[in-house]
Amino acid sequence: MSVATLQHEVMITGIRRCGAYKVLALAAPDMARTARPGQFVNIGLDPDTGHLLRRPFSIYRTYADEGLVEIAFDVLGPGTQWIATRPACTFLDVVGPLGTPFAEPTIDGRAVMVGGGYGASALFQLAHELRSAGRRTTLIAGAATEQRVFGIGETSDAFDEVIITTDDGSAGVRGLVTDAMTDVDGAAAVYACGPMPMLAAVAALAGSRGIACHVATEEFMACGIGVCWTCVVPVRTSDGVKMQRCCTEGPVFDGSAVEWR
């Protein structure tokens, strides 16, 4: 049996601010080489703090040559606070890469990527790879305010076309990401990552236009490795609705098959 290939002691090479969010860079050569867009890593905290469970994060960028993996996150509670305050050159216990990645488009045409808040970070590596393969990419990034649109200064380099929406109009168009999805006809696929209500709306809209839709979901996750069955998403299958694991069958699901609730 192959053992111990997924759990790594990795060094933090730096933590930087990115708008309202943090970007953590990890020296993780194995993961940088093997991780696929849409996969995630599960970061261990210090259990002696009383916060036991690992925290899962989508992968933002991987740099195989430099052996670096970056994740983006929001400081939302004591776990993310603990991670955000680790000094550079200290080590983290990271399990990954985990989960089922985004599938490549099966037909010609541009890829439309829809990101809500820091969920947009999960789309950058995919855009990089699809563009390297010669495909055009459009990013529709939405958030409450300009500060909360992930990587707003980097988007024009990372995608061929960028549309920003904000709830308060502080950047781009005032409104929701779905308001900006008026021009998706002819797209090969829609990729989305963000809050579940946004994913539901994006999947419905893509479905109504007959466009394949891949959504990266998020549910409370205890183990991240397929054994606790807490992180399930209801998915329609040929065998009826099944509760599938966000960490294993997901986090990327076919948006038209998810039973949105």
Place this chain on the structure above:
Amino acid sequence: MNDLSVNLAGVRLGNPVVTASGCFGSGKEMSRFVDLQRLGAVVCKTVTLKPRLGIDPPRGAETPSGMLNAIGLQNPGVDAFVRNDLAWLADRNVKAIASIGGQSVEEYVACAEALNGAPALVAMELNLSCPNLEDRGFMFALSAERTAEVTRAVKEVASVPILPKLSPDVTNIVEIADAAAGAGADGLALINTTLGMAIDTVTFKPKLSTATGGLSGPAIKPIAVRCVFQVARALPHLPLIGMGGVRTGDDALELILAGATAVAVGTATFIDPHATEHVIQRLEEILRERNIASIDQLRGQVKIEG
């Protein structure tokens, strides 16, 4: 040479460390991390006679030094489990302890019959104490009579030792344990999660879709030690698998000192996929450091004055 092997209700285990049901699947996913043959046995996730979808998310929440869960016994049913999971474990020469659940005595009996002759199987737990079934008031482990009834019925058909798994959420766990032993239990598994609840103070909603759920992790370890201690005192010859909050080898030793023959590692696997291996290593180390020939010599050795 220090001997970690134990005899659990007639089953020889290479060491006392097993997995807690529901925290290790049936081993397939965990084989990416752990050499399963190094474990005393793999205690598999509970199966029922028919497949169960489980409950809606959210199914979990972190709590201080612990977590709540409400999965609702999602499982593929006993037949698929035998065909896919036990066969897979048998191919890898891993000892398996199945865990069966149900809503009626008949369902437990049918499940036990379906397991007869299954590969890899060395014992079965009867999960009488899942806190997340539709009718919680019906939980077998809350009643000595019903615990005895289901234990007696399964004992009649089971081809391997049976180990009812009890709930700590009772007035007197010794009374329930005694009823199980009297009805033919070959040993007991102590303890299942204890019922808890957490509320989101922003949304005012419970953190679990079912409102209440099972609390696990280091937060419940003292309850587990207490239950094992009380039952071991009352029924010193009944083999016990102790569990509840075991994260380190010293935690495991605590349960052994309280009277457990074997120890299950549960939630700790979520924190560290290698937790079971670390517990085994630490127990080896403890025997070596203290120059103790066999782990069995430590069972029930808590020193009570007077």
